[in-house]
Amino acid sequence: MDLYTKVDEKLKELGxxxxxxxxxPALTTExxxxxxxxxxxxxxxxxxxxNKKKxxxxxxxxxxKKRLDMNQFKEIVGEKQVKMASSDSLFQKMMLPPGVVSPFGLQNNEDHDIKVYFDKEIMPEKRMSFHPNTNKKTIFIESPDLVKYLxxxxxxxxIIQLNAPEDVD
Known part of the structure; x- marks a missing residue:
């Protein structure tokens, strides 16, 4: 079964x-x-x-459209350093290639060792969009339903408050 079909079936099972x-295929957010x-x-x-030690x-x-302040995020999660995980780690943990990362990849995380964070700013939005484990489709799902799925x-x-990084001259 392909990874999108797993998402489709799980969402339908949950109503x-x-x-x-x-x-x-979409290779960039733009x-x-x-x-x-x-x-x-x-x-x-x-x-x-x-984190640094993976x-x-x-x-x-x-x-x-928002930029991440990595220093703020590492403080929120209590780490000395946080960085983008490697494509190898992404595949190992969620069976996904780069550019297809979404909450739907968590369905493939057998270790259940990934913590999920949402910027508070987007939670009031009616719907959110993601690649559902493929960059050939975009899924629109209501925000409360995404939380239900998770x-x-x-x-x-x-839910965390992320501030835009300060512009440095």
Whole structure:
């Protein structure tokens, strides 16, 4: 079974409605946005992060237009250093290639060792958009339903306040 089909089946099993837009492979958020222009829902970016020793993993979901202040995030999670996880770690933990990271990859995380964080700013949005384990589709799902999905697969949605990084002259 392909990874998208697992997502589709799980959402249907949970009674969660969603909208799928099929498109050519999207390699950047800008390209993905062009395929779904005019469709209601916040455009998200999902980052797969780790600590220096690769003993803790984080999935951070935020508005795709916002920049992450890595120093603030490491303080929130109580780490000395946080960085983008390698493509090897991404594949090992969620069976996903770079550019396809989303909360739906958590369904493939057998160790259940990834903590999920959402920027508080996007939570009031009615719908969010993601690649559902493939960059050839974009899924639109209502925000409360995404939280319901995460709980159903054994993950807590931690809501945090992220500030935009200070511009340095």
């Amino acid at each position: 969660i409605t969603f909208e799928i837009v099929e498109h050519e 390209q993905a946005d062009s395929f779904i222009e005019g469709i209601e829902g916040v455009r998200t970016k999902t980052m797969f992060l780790t 003993t803790a993993f984080y999935l951070l979901i935020m508005d795709d 709980k159903a697969i054994g993950y807590e949605a931690n």
